[in-house]
Amino acid sequence: MANWSFFADWHTHTCYSDGKGSIAANARAGQVRSLQQVAITDHAPASLGVGLKQPEVTLQQMRTEIEAWNKTEVTPQLLLGAETNIISQQGDLDLPKRLLKDLDVVIASLHPLVKPLTLKDGVSMLLPNLVQRYTPLRSRKLRNINTKAMVEAVYRYPIDFVAHPGLWIDIDTLELANACVRRGTALEINCRHTDILAGYVQAAMPTGVDFVISSDAHEPSLVGDLDAGLELARRLQLPLERIRNLMKG
Numbered sequence: 676m677a678n679w680s681f682f683a684d685w686h687t688h689t690c691y692s693d694g695k696g697s698i699a700a701n702a703r704a705g706q707v708r709s710l711q712q713v714a715i716t717d718h719a720p721a722s723l724g725v726g727l728k729q730p731e732v733t734l735q736q737m738r739t740e741i742e743a744w745n746k747t748e749v750t751p752q753l754l755l756g757a758e759t760n761i762i763s764q765q766g767d768l769d770l771p772k773r774l775l776k777d778l779d780v781v782i783a784s785l786h787p788l789v790k791p792l793t794l795k796d797g798v799s800m801l802l803p804n805l806v807q808r809y810t811p812l813r814s815r816k817l818r819n820i821n822t823k824a825m826v827e828a829v830y831r832y833p834i835d836f837v838a839h840p841g842l843w844i845d846i847d848t849l850e851l852a853n854a855c856v857r858r859g860t861a862l863e864i865n866c867r868h869t870d871i872l873a874g875y876v877q878a879a880m881p882t883g884v885d886f887v888i889s890s891d892a893h894e895p896s897l898v899g900d901l902d903a904g905l906e907l908a909r910r911l912q913l914p915l916e917r918i919r920n921l922m923k924g
């Protein structure tokens with residue numbers, strides 16, 4: 676059997692949002708795991724209580740720290756990214772395109788606990804998702820709203836991958852995956868939630884969509900901790916060449 680190894684972890688958090696470590700601490704952790712790249716992808720502004728404040732200024736500050744590390748030419752190379760939030764039914768993200776274009780990695784997530792673009796988006800999409808998370812109720816209407824918001828985001832923005840699709844959010848995975856194939860966007864296998872996400876990976880597989888396995892580390896020791904995702908991919912017989920941060924040998 677061919678040997679596969681991860682060269683990158685493109686989804687990690689630091690104390691710029693709700694992570695516990697610094698950018699340099701994530702970098703050192705990536706070095707311990709022999710990664711070539713680590714992306715710093717803190718929560719964008721709409722995440723309640725934890726999102727980047729004054730993103731224009733903060734992202735610049737983060738870029739300066741990242742460049743200082745990269746100048747040392749010690750691996751891993753650091754990338755600057757953000758975990759953006761889908762904040763409206765039309766797929767609006769909580770960072771403007773002019774800031775997104777300066778990022779190396781753009782992740783999009785549909786989290787229920789975020790500040791919506793309008794009151795209507797809060798009432799028709801985010802709040803019902805929050806309620807659904809804690810009840811067995813399912814509504815076709817909400818599923819359609821969620822799917823449309825994610826698909827619109829994929830078409831409107833340069834998104835590298837959609838984080839944990841389907842995590843506590845009811846969506847039509849096939850429809851999202853088809854949009855991702857058309858746009859060259861990948862779907863994430865999030866190592867913090869491999870137990871819940873198997874069904875979504877399975878549903879997306881027949882479309883031929885690519886995947887990214889990430890740690891979503893909120894503390895440095897978990898940066899590059901990607902084995903659970905690989906185990907899931909193997910169990911579901913996902914062809915490993917479709918995982919973008921994995922390489923042969």
Ligand SMILES: [Zn+2]
Pocket residue numbers: 758784786838839
């Ligand atoms: Zn997330």
Ligand SMILES: [Zn+2]
Pocket residue numbers: 686688758891
């Ligand atoms: Zn995250």
